[in-house]
Amino acid sequence: MADGPIENQVRTLRFLNGEMTQADLGDRIGVTRQTIAAIEAGKYSPSLEAAFRIARVFGKPLEEVFQWKD
Amino acid sequence: MSYREKLAWLMLGAMLVSFTTYFAVAYSGSIEGLPNLRLLAVYAGAMMLQLLILGVGRLFIGMTSGKESRARPDERDRAIAHRAGHRAYYVMMAGLVFTGIYLPFTEVGWHIVHAALLTYVISELVRYWVVLSAYRKGWHG
Numbered sequence: 001m002a003d004g005p006i007e008n009q010v011r012t013l014r015f016l017n018g019e020m021t022q023a024d025l026g027d028r029i030g031v032t033r034q035t036i037a038a039i040e041a042g043k044y045s046p047s048l049e050a051a052f053r054i055a056r057v058f059g060k061p062l063e064e065v066f067q068w069k070d
Numbered sequence: 071m072s073y074r075e076k077l078a079w080l081m082l083g084a085m086l087v088s089f090t091t092y093f094a095v096a097y098s099g100s101i102e103g104l105p106n107l108r109l110l111a112v113y114a115g116a117m118m119l120q121l122l123i124l125g126v127g128r129l130f131i132g133m134t135s136g137k138e139s140r141a142r143p144d145e146r147d148r149a150i151a152h153r154a155g156h157r158a159y160y161v162m163m164a165g166l167v168f169t170g171i172y173l174p175f176t177e178v179g180w181h182i183v184h185a186a187l188l189t190y191v192i193s194e195l196v197r198y199w200v201v202l203s204a205y206r207k208g209w210h211g
Contacts, residue, residue: 026144030144031144031145031146032072032138032141032144032146032147033138034072034075034146035144035145035146035147038146038208038209041208042208043207043208043209044146044208044209046145046146047145050145
């Protein structure tokens with residue numbers, strides 16, 4: 001399956017936020033570490049709710065975390 | 071590899087081993103006559119084998135996966151399971167239509183039972199294959 005149409009800055013933002021681990025981020029938004037890894041790798045497009053939760057963890061607006069690829 | 075992906079591999083393997091064994095043993099002798107106690111015994115043995123594989127496998131995966139094995143499925147797990155069930159449903163329906171509408175005109179007895187059983191097995195294999203494929207290659211809803 002090809003990468004989805006959404007790219008994201010989750011990996012970068014994790015490192016900019018005290019090198020937060022995938023497991024920590026997953027715990028904070030209610031998904032597994034593997035799901036965070038899949039989001040970062042572009043293998044899974046999260047639900048709108050999960051996307052907003054991730055953005056809120058980093059204190060960023062949604063469009064700074066997720067971008068639509070043209 | 072995630073806990074649920076490991077479980078899908080386990081279930082796929084258990085299905086393959088138990089039903090391959092069943093069909094191989096069943097067709098090594100006579101399958102005529104209803105009821106056929108030999109076939110029922112072979113089926114019971116295959117189910118016991120499947121339960122044994124699943125029991126030992128789940129125990130091993132649970133011990134090696136730590137707290138992840140106690141976590142509830144998240145949104146990705148649920149989306150993948152839903153997609154896999156959806157695909158398997160079409161396989162199941164096609165097989166049951168073939169078994170229930172066409173086969174009664176051409177076959178009798180255990181051949182029809184086995185066709186229904188094979189339909190179930192194939193639909194389950196499709197389900198686990200879609201699950202594994204989605205975990206491996208990705209899933210974009």
